[in-house]
Amino acid sequence: MVAAQERLIDETTITEPDAAPVLRSLADRLHDADFDEKNAAAAVGAPSPEQLLGHPARYAFFGGHRHPAPAPAAASVLTSLFILNQTLPAADVTAALPAALLADLRSLDLVSTTGERYRGRVSITPYRGQFFLSDQLFRSPAPHVVEPAEGTGLVMPPHTSTLLALSTVDSVEDSFLDIGCGTGFLALNAGRRVNRAAGFDLNPRCVAFATANAALNGSEARFTVADFATHQVEAQERFQAMLFNAPTIPTAQPGLSEIGQTTAEHVLNTTIEVAPRVLRPGGTAYVLGLVEVPQRLATATATVEHWLAGRTVEATVRELDTPSLTITRRELADRTLNGHSLLAFGRDQAQRLLTVLAERGVAAVVPVIISVRVAETERPTP
Numbered sequence: 001m002v003a004a005q006e007r008l009i010d011e012t013t014i015t016e017p018d019a020a021p022v023l024r025s026l027a028d029r030l031h032d033a034d035f036d037e038k039n040a041a042a043a044v045g046a047p048s049p050e051q052l053l054g055h056p057a058r059y060a061f062f063g064g065h066r067h068p069a070p071a072p073a074a075a076s077v078l079t080s081l082f083i084l085n086q087t088l089p090a091a092d093v094t095a096a097l098p099a100a101l102l103a104d105l106r107s108l109d110l111v112s113t114t115g116e117r118y119r120g121r122v123s124i125t126p127y128r129g130q131f132f133l134s135d136q137l138f139r140s141p142a143p144h145v146v147e148p149a150e151g152t153g154l155v156m157p158p159h160t161s162t163l164l165a166l167s168t169v170d171s172v173e174d175s176f177l178d179i180g181c182g183t184g185f186l187a188l189n190a191g192r193r194v195n196r197a198a199g200f201d202l203n204p205r206c207v208a209f210a211t212a213n214a215a216l217n218g219s220e221a222r223f224t225v226a227d228f229a230t231h232q233v234e235a236q237e238r239f240q241a242m243l244f245n246a247p248t249i250p251t252a253q254p255g256l257s258e259i260g261q262t263t264a265e266h267v268l269n270t271t272i273e274v275a276p277r278v279l280r281p282g283g284t285a286y287v288l289g290l291v292e293v294p295q296r297l298a299t300a301t302a303t304v305e306h307w308l309a310g311r312t313v314e315a316t317v318r319e320l321d322t323p324s325l326t327i328t329r330r331e332l333a334d335r336t337l338n339g340h341s342l343l344a345f346g347r348d349q350a351q352r353l354l355t356v357l358a359e360r361g362v363a364a365v366v367p368v369i370i371s372v373r374v375a376e377t378e379r380p381t382p
C-alpha cells in the first residue's frame with residue numbers, strides 16, 4: 001500500500017492504451033528540448049550525470065538550479081521539475097518549455113500547477129537517449145527543504161546501483177531477463193546484441209511504470225508481476241542471462257527497508273535454485289548485492305566462498321569499488337560513515353546503522369556482482 005496517495009500519480013494514467021501515443025510524443029519532445037543526462041548534470045553543476053543521479057536530493061537541497069543556467073533553458077527547467085523535484089514559478093516553466101511539451105506532460109498528469117507554480121508529479125530520468133518515469137522519492141518545495149516521500153511501494157528512479165549493474169547488462173548477449181525490474185531501466189538498456197529482453201517485479205506499480213517506460217522508449221520489452229523465488233519460464237522461452245539488482249541495503253530501521261528486503265546470501269541461494277528454471281543450460285545469473293563481511297573473514301569474496309562451501313556451483317565474485325555503497329572496516333571500527341554514503345541519511349541514522357552492524361559481528365559492507373553459471377547439462381528442478 002502506498003500511504004501518500006494524493007502525491008502520486010495513478011499509474012493507470014500512463015498504462016491505459018490511449019497513453020501510448022502521448023508517451024511516444026513526449027519522448028520526441030523531451031529529445032527536442034535537449035533533456036539528457038549531460039545537460040541535467042550541467043544544469044546543477046554536478047561533475048557527472050552519475051553524481052547527480054546518485055544524489056539528486058543533495059543537489060536539490062544545496063541549490064541545484066544554477067542561474068544563469070549553463071544548460072539549455074528547457075533542459076534546466078526539466079531537471080528542476082523531474083530530477084530535483086522542485087516547485088517552479090509558472091512563468092519560468094511556460095517561458096522555457098515548448099507549449100506542446102507542456103501539453104503532453106499535462107495530458108499524462110505528470111505535472112500539476114496552482115496557476116502560479118508548477119511541480120512535477122513523477123521523476124523523469126534521461127539516460128543514453130531514453131527516458132525513465134518513476135515516483136519522486138522526495139520533494140523540494142523550497143531551497144534547502146527536502147521532504148522524503150512517505151509510504152512503501154514507490155518506484156525508485158534509476159540510482160547508483162542501477163548504473164553499477166549497467167556495465168554487466170552491456171556485456172549480455174542474445175536474451176536478458178531483468179529481475180526486480182523497477183522502472184525497467186536495465187531491460188530497456190540491454191545492449192544491441194540482445195534480441196529479447198523482459199522483466200518482472202513483485203511490485204505491480206513497478207511493472208506499470210516499466211510498461212509505460214517501454215512505450216515511452218518504443219521498446220517491445222514485456223514486464224510482468226512475479227516473485228523471483230517461485231519464478232519459472234517454459235523451456236523454449238528461457239533466457240541466456242538474468243540480473244537481479246537485489247534489495248540488500250542493510251538498515252537499522254525496519255520501516256525504511258525496500259520491498260523484498262533480503263540479504264545477499266539469501267538472494268544467492270535463491271538464484272542458484274531458480275536459475276535452471278529460468279535460464280538455458282550454460283546461461284548466467286548475475287546478482288548485485290551488498291555483502292556483510294563477518295569479522296572472522298577477510299573479504300566479501302571470501303564470505304561468498306564460505307556461503308558456497310561444499311556445493312558444486314560455478315560462481316565468480318566481483319567486488320565493486322563504490323564508496324557510497326561501501327562501509328569499510330575503518331568506518332565500522334571508528335563508527336563514522338563517509339559523507340557520500342547512500343546507506344544512511346544524517347549522522348544519527350549512520351550511528352544507529354554502524355552500531356547495529358557491529359553488534360551482529362559485521363566488519364565491513366561491500367557491493368559485489370556475483371555471477372552463477374548454469375551447467376550445460378543441468379536439469380531444471382521441478
Ligand SMILES: C[S@@+](CC[C@H](N)C(=O)[O-])C[C@H]1O[C@@H](n2cnc3c(N)ncnc32)[C@H](O)[C@@H]1O
Binds near residue numbers: 158162
Ligand atoms: C534495488 S531495486 C532495483 C530496481 C531496478 N532493477 C534498478 O536497478 O533500478 C529492487 C527491486 O526488486 C523488487 N523485488 C524485491 N523482491 C522481489 C522478488 N522477490 N521478486 C521480484 N522482484 C522483487 C523490488 O520491488 C524493487 O523494484
